[in-house]
Amino acid sequence: MKITINVDCTPAEAREFIGLPDLRPLQAAWLAEVEKRLITDMHKFSPEGIARTWLSGVGTEWLPNMFNALAGQAQSMEKDKKPGG
Numbered sequence: 001m002k003i004t005i006n007v008d009c010t011p012a013e014a015r016e017f018i019g020l021p022d023l024r025p026l027q028a029a030w031l032a033e034v035e036k037r038l039i040t041d042m043h044k045f046s047p048e049g050i051a052r053t054w055l056s057g058v059g060t061e062w063l064p065n066m067f068n069a070l071a072g073q074a075q076s077m078e079k080d081k082k083p084g085g
Helices: 011-018 024-045 047-055 062-081
Strands: none
Touching: 024 047
């Protein structure tokens, strides 16, 4: 013998009938927390935020030193390219 029963209900009604917990409030709270964290951390990914992160805790004198060193290398390369240089 084969018996078929069709139940017309929403997923929420089925979860309630079976006795599963309603996780919508927990999910809403979790999504609100994720959104809050994303908004507060979004400034870290702006160009200014990235520069601040790279430069934090490090003396700012390294940047001009790096540019001076690169300029010195470029000058020496130009000098090497000249004939007799």
